[in-house]
Amino acid sequence: MNRIFPVRSSLALSVMLIFAAVGNAQKPAKPIFDGKSWWDHVKVIADDSMEGRETGSLGLRKAEAYAIEQLKRAGLEPAGTDDFYQNVKFVQRQIDEKNSYAFLAANGQANPIALGDDAFFSTRVEGSDDEINAPLVFAGNGLRVPENGVDDLEGLDLKGRVVVYLAGSPSTVPGSLAAHYGGLGQRWKNYAAGGAVGMIVIPNPASMDIPWSRLSLNRTHPSMDLADPEFNEIAGLKIALVFNPASAEALFAGSGHSFAEVAALGRERKPLPHFDLKVSLKACAAIQKINLDSANIVGKLSGSDATLKNEYVVLSAHIDHIGIGEPVNGDSIYNGAMDDGSGTAAVLDIAASLKQHPEKLKRSILFLLVTAEEKGLLGSKYFAAHPTVDAKSVIADINIDMFLPIVPLKVLRVQGINDSTLGERAAAIAQSFAVKAVADPEPLRNLFVRSDQYNFIRHGIPSVIMDVFYEPESPEAKIFKDWLTLRYHAPSDDVNQTVDLKSAALYEEIVRRLLLETANAGERPQWKPDSFFKRYAQTQAK
Numbered sequence: 321m322n323r324i325f326p327v328r329s330s331l332a333l334s335v336m337l338i339f340a341a342v343g344n345a346q347k348p349a350k351p352i353f354d355g356k357s358w359w360d361h362v363k364v365i366a367d368d369s370m371e372g373r374e375t376g377s378l379g380l381r382k383a384e385a386y387a388i389e390q391l392k393r394a395g396l397e398p399a400g401t402d403d404f405y406q407n408v409k410f411v412q413r414q415i416d417e418k419n420s421y422a423f424l425a426a427n428g429q430a431n432p433i434a435l436g437d438d439a440f441f442s443t444r445v446e447g448s449d450d451e452i453n454a455p456l457v458f459a460g461n462g463l464r465v466p467e468n469g470v471d472d473l474e475g476l477d478l479k480g481r482v483v484v485y486l487a488g489s490p491s492t493v494p495g496s497l498a499a500h501y502g503g504l505g506q507r508w509k510n511y512a513a514g515g516a517v518g519m520i521v522i523p524n525p526a527s528m529d530i531p532w533s534r535l536s537l538n539r540t541h542p543s544m545d546l547a548d549p550e551f552n553e554i555a556g557l558k559i560a561l562v563f564n565p566a567s568a569e570a571l572f573a574g575s576g577h578s579f580a581e582v583a584a585l586g587r588e589r590k591p592l593p594h595f596d597l598k599v600s601l602k603a604c605a606a607i608q609k610i611n612l613d614s615a616n617i618v619g620k621l622s623g624s625d626a627t628l629k630n631e632y633v634v635l636s637a638h639i640d641h642i643g644i645g646e647p648v649n650g651d652s653i654y655n656g657a658m659d660d661g662s663g664t665a666a667v668l669d670i671a672a673s674l675k676q677h678p679e680k681l682k683r684s685i686l687f688l689l690v691t692a693e694e695k696g697l698l699g700s701k702y703f704a705a706h707p708t709v710d711a712k713s714v715i716a717d718i719n720i721d722m723f724l725p726i727v728p729l730k731v732l733r734v735q736g737i738n739d740s741t742l743g744e745r746a747a748a749i750a751q752s753f754a755v756k757a758v759a760d761p762e763p764l765r766n767l768f769v770r771s772d773q774y775n776f777i778r779h780g781i782p783s784v785i786m787d788v789f790y791e792p793e794s795p796e797a798k799i800f801k802d803w804l805t806l807r808y809h810a811p812s813d814d815v816n817q818t819v820d821l822k823s824a825a826l827y828e829e830i831v832r833r834l835l836l837e838t839a840n841a842g843e844r845p846q847w848k849p850d851s852f853f854k855r856y857a858q859t860q861a862k
């Protein structure tokens with residue numbers, strides 16, 4: 321899972337939606353999966369010898385070679401541009417902190433920002449070798465949501481300024497809208513339109529997935545973008561900082577407002593004030609760039625219906641992770657066993673199951689393992705823009721990312737549950753396995769735009785992502801909270817953790833069923849008329 325500008329809700333569980341099954345999914349047949357073959361794949365993919373599968377690394381190449389071997393064994397045909405591979409070009413950026421600096425200036429005085437402790441530079445910027453001297457403006461959550469009349473930028477002069485915002489969204493904005501407008505590209509589009517030159521995000525202290533110390537630890541790690549200029553969403557973004565909430569009071573000095581006041585409102589998801597700050601940013605970020613290559617992996621299982629075999633259901637997961645980084649407790653390999661070794665393994669395991677237990681398929685299935693998810697959903701962004709099959713023939717994406725079988729599967733979170741007939745079908749299938757399907761109760765975490773399905777959605781393709789979940793206030797809720805704090809994007813997300821093989825097996829049964837039913841259904845999945853994401857399908861049709 322991707323954690324760019326991470327935010328997390330600690331409230332929100334009260335809005336859990338219980339989905340009443342309306343479909344008439346078939347009764348589950350005899351179980352196909354036992355969890356063991358899945359875990360065997362995880363053990364290989366997350367082995368130390370794969371070195372954390374950083375995009376562009378040898379470790380990732382090695383893991384990809386293993387995956388292709390497995391896909392071939394499952395009888396799939398290659399469906400990349402170069403056999404199973406679809407090559408993708410990247411530009412990598414890395415901060416050179418020794419040659420970078422940042423100050424907050426006011427009344428002729430400049431106070432240094434301690435890089436690492438107070439803030440760090442984001443390298444997801446176009447960059448500039450010049451020193452930036454820019455006044456700051458506080459824009460609340462920094463969101464513009466026309467559908468809800470929210471405009472945090474209204475009346476603010478952004479010209480030549482750096483926009484400071486608190487991560488999160490007001491409670492009046494539904495999760496999908498907040499996720500859409502809170503993404504980097506959409507956000508920057510609005511700021512750039514006003515003439516801004518940079519942005520500073522303050523993570524919401526009430527809802528941080530990862531404590532500041534750990535967030536800041538990997539700040540010198542390289543970031544990446546797709547090299548092709550057609551994907552540039554950050555033109556004009558010269559500087560971006562992530563600011564430690566514990567140091568954020570300095571940004572508000574002399575403004576008549578305090579960060580404490582803003583943070584208290586943010587905790588309650590109340591509307592935030594917007595105002596000019598009295599300090600300005602004086603900074604220079606020395607960013608080194610190199611070009612590199614990586615690849616998506618695409619395999620195909622052909623359908624048998626004369627017409628429908630030319631349509632594709634995609635089963636996707638990301639095979640990359642974040643590589644080798646700062647050691648935590650003496651371990652520097654970020655194995656990514658759950659993120660997303662678990663999803664990659666499920667894709668391989670489900671492909672194999674279709675050879676061992678063949679099903680007559682009307683449509684074809686694409687098994688897609690994307691690269692560079694951790695760099696900002698880049699491999700899937702490339703694939704969705706340049707699919708290796710006819711773009712109009714991709715009818716659905718079922719994405720798997722960190723589905724966390726760390727407790728028995730009794731509750732399944734289905735993101736996109738209310739957005740399409742695919743979401744509806746996923747819920748009905750879960751129900752048929754006596755698993756309760758719920759919508760995302762934590763909209764503040766922006767999860768629906770934080771994994772690869774989002775790039776399919778943006779191309780009009782109905783998508784879902786599902787994971788093992790829990791009842792609010794339950795012992796399981798604590799297990800998840802602890803997992804996120806201790807293991808998420810940490811070296812301890814490795815194979816020395818306890819997983820529930822039965823839970824993983826049941827999850828795979830549900831995914832396999834969803835894949836088959838979607839491949840064989842009379843109709844393509846449709847967006848719901850009231851889904852926010854339907855707009856992309858309309859844009860696409862034009």
Ligand SMILES: [Zn+2]
Pocket residue numbers: 321322323659694809
């Ligand atoms: Zn991740």
